[in-house]
């Protein structure tokens with residue numbers, strides 16, 4: 001359970017990200033997931049926030065965490081859905097069904113890679129997307145929720161659900 005009142009943010013890592021450090025280092029670098037999680041937690045603490053990091057190789061477990069995030073007291077989610085980015089309608093629907101701000105992050109620049117990585121089924125349901133800055137993508141994602149939607153929510157204004165909502 002995330003304690004309320006200290007800007008708790010849930011950081012989710014999808015499949016194969018447990019292998020960071022040894023997995024395709026030319027693409028994803030040599031920093032391990034444990035090191036990334038320490039950097040995320042340090043970055044959050046320096047900004048008066050608190051990050052709880054979880055990783056799963058299982059779609060349903062990620063769906064469960066997204067569904068229970070608000071109930072657990074989290075105020076925002078930063079998620080790297082890994083390969084689920086490109087085809088998981090279940091993750092996309094879970095994100096669309098909650099009202100917390102959700103930032104999608106990627107270590108690599110998915111738009112500069114293979115064709116199948118250029119499409120995200122998650123992006124239309126997310127508040128925004130950060131891609132291509134290595135492990136710093138997570139820190140930028142954290143800054144995005146802390147300075148954007150969460151800051152506005154604290155100021156008593158309603159956070160916009162999506163950055164790309166069309167004007168009518």
Ligand code: DQA
Pocket residue numbers: 015016017080081082083084085105106107108109110117
């Ligand atoms: C990734 C990009 C995805 O295409 C890939 O399947 C991953 C990692 C990234 O962080 O760059 O597992 O999400």
